[in-house]
């Protein structure tokens with residue numbers, strides 16, 4: 001199949017929101033739960049995904065895995081859908097003149113334009129098949145994501161992906177933390193603030209996964225989270241917290257105030273300690289996931305549905321409004337230029353151009369399920385989306 005451009009220039013600024021309402025829907029009981037793995041670079045996300053993958057295989061319940069990291073060189077598991085089959089990240093960097101971070105973000109934005117296809121595939125492959133007394137189907141869908149977690153705090157694609165997934169399936173965020181690297185109170189707090197902003201953006205059930213407990217047990221973190229005084233004590237003994245006169249520094253007071261804010265945030269979280277290397281804590285992780293499914297259905301789903309209804313209504317209103325304005329413009333045009341209007345009629349011989357390429361070449365890129373379809377996939381062609389007159393390079397930007 002021919003390769004294609006990412007999108008027309010006008011549609012490249014913000015990836016379109018997949019229309020999940022048109023997808024075939026599974027009955028609630030059959031729906032798999034989606035685990036969205038997010039965490040800083042090197043926290044151990046991929047190793048963790050492989051660990052839960054092998055745990056699920058050992059339970060005869062293989063998950064459906066999506067790799068959303070376009071720049072990953074090695075993955076310890078085989079993904080069913082891999083962004084690298086659709087977007088050539090190095091080519092994106094080259095064509096749009098971007099560094100590694102911008103390249104990852106743009107690659108994800110491009111991939112998001114195809115996310116309705118991804119959802120369709122997940123729906124299709126995760127549907128249960130009943131054979132006699134046995135039920136075959138995927139109970140878990142797992143997303144591995146890039147370490148650039150700003151994708152989930154400010155980029156359009158992060159929000160579109162999590163919204164689209166969460167509107168279609170029960171979903172939970174597994175925020176993976178490098179426990180040994182959090183043993184300093186300031187680092188711990190900054191990681192928690194990241195987690196807090198991701199919770200705020202995704203508005204989904206949230207599990208803090210303290211990883212690498214084989215190197216450093218996570219009990220200190222639990223104590224800091226549940227005992228405010230203990231964290232204050234750790235802060236007080238931390239270097240740089242007093243000035244030359246022995247008074248608390250600005251940083252110390254700031255951290256004190258922030259820890260008050262975080263105290264509220266901790267109340268809404270589940271925490272587990274795991275070692276992705278030894279497999280310790282994986283059972284507890286799945287208990288937390290199962291509890292999150294219930295939480296999703298009772299507490300989160302009503303809000304998600306409300307937000308989706310508002311979004312759809314806004315979209316409908318915007319469409320209706322622009323249609324009315326276009327019709328008015330046409331009317332004025334026809335009155336002012338009757339001859340042009342006469343010439344501008346649709347002729348039989350023009351044929352139906354529904355299947356024709358509209359020039360942006362976006363229609364033919366298909367997302368593939370690597371484990372079932374032929375590989376490699378088909379790259380979105382980014383070579384034509386280059387310069388536009390004086391406006392410079394246009395590339396998909398977060399909204």
Ligand SMILES: Nc1nc2c(ncn2[C@@H]2O[C@H](COP(=O)(O)OP(=O)(O)OP(=O)(O)O)[C@@H](O)[C@H]2O)c(=O)[nH]1
Pocket residue numbers: 039040041042043044045046047048069072145146147148211212213214215274275276277278
């Ligand atoms: N000791 C120990 N090492 C771990 C554990 N989990 C991951 N690691 C190591 O941590 C390093 C980073 O792991 P990855 O799984 O690549 O981390 P990631 O978060 O996917 O990294 P990015 O792809 O850069 O975002 C690797 O060297 C892993 O072997 C763990 O539970 N214990």
